[in-house]
Amino acid sequence: MKKEDSLFKALHLLMLPDTEHTLTYGDKLVLMDNIGVSSEMNSVSDFVSATYPFKLTFALAMFCRRGFMRVRLNLKEYTLAENDVLVVLPGSIGECLEISADMELALIGLSDYWPMREQQTSLNMDFLKFFTSTALMHISQADMEESMHLYYLMRAKLEQPDYVYRLEAVTGYLQVLFYNSYQWISEYNRRQSQQVENRQQQLFDAFLKLVQTHYAEHRSMNFYAGKLCLTPKYLSQVIWEVSDRHATDWIRDYVILGAKALLKSGRYTVQQVGDLLNFSNASFFGKYFKAAVGCTPRKYMLG
Incomplete structure (x- = not known):
């Protein structure tokens, strides 16, 4: 386990809100949505709008039906909108x-990649490689409708308590979703085949990966x-030309993201957070924190 893995406030699969629109299968699978739920009773919106960073210990797929949501994942910002899929x-x-107030989405949480185990290793690697580089995928209206149909089929099976093969049936539907995602990735890669990544972009990506690993x-x-x-x-010149931001800004943003998560974890004092992030x-x-955030670490922690 990496040193920083134990420092963040972790979000585990069974910590997802338990509402009338939440279905679970043991500690393996959670299905959850806010479709047809009033804003006053929208626990899904309350969950995704948490005001502090957290580290997920499970895989999460969000299918957006309407509205939008802006998120930051590993320092990259994404806007999830209609017919978008976000894979974390x-x-x-x-x-x-x-x-947005009108956002409607369905969530699938998996504690493991068990539905992928029977599939080709090369396909699984393509899936992980793609969604490691970008969390967001835009799909067609027809693909979204099929995805939601599969989601509701899974819900229907989980709601049959006397159905002996619930897990096997749900696994089958999940495998269809995975194969669909491989098709989406294949089509995306074909569209991008003419756009050869240049050396500067490669250096920028390598730099961000290093920062993510060593910022603490x-x-x-x-x-x-x-x-x-x-x-x-x-x-520094390359980072500026590719991102129109200074390299030190990227480093600072990741340090602050980590600091926010540690401060909100409830496990450390301000002094200890500074020590964990290697401040003298x-x-x-x-x-350093106040210059970036606009308030002191203690005020942020208590806010």
Whole structure:
């Protein structure tokens, strides 16, 4: 287990809201939606609009029927809108930024990738590779309707308590969803085949992956440039040209994201959070946090 894995406030599968629109199968599967639910009773919206980052310990797929939601996953921002699918892999750090009042979505939470085990390893790797690089997929209206049909078929099976093969039947529907996602990915890759990724984009992606791994210990450009065998000046220039942001801004944002999660976890003092993020003292951490967020770490923690 990586050091930082134990630091964040974890969100486990069975912590999803238990409402009249929530169905579970042991600790393996949760189906949940807010379709046809009034805003006053919308526990799904309350869940996805949490005001602090958390680390998911399970896989989550969201199918958006209407409205929109803005989220930040591992420092990347996404807007989930009509006919979009958001796939969040285990270990991701997520935070909801904005949600529309008319948003309707269905959620599928899986504690493991068990429905994929009988499928080709190459297909599974394509799935994980795609949704590691981007969490969002736009699909057609017909594909969304089919996905929702499969979702309701799964719900119907789980609501048959005397049906002996509930898990097997639901697994079959999930496998169809997975195969559909492979088709979506294949079609997307064909559309992108003419757009060859340039060297600068590759360096930017490699830089972000390094920051995601090492932000708690290293905030220096020298460290990341050294890892990529580049000079700090050249790496900074590349990051600016690709993202129109300074490399130090990306590093700071990930440090702040981690700090927010730790402060809201309820397990650490401000001093301990500063220590975990390798700040020399609490005063330096406080100034760094306030400059980025606009309030002190303690105020954020208690807010």
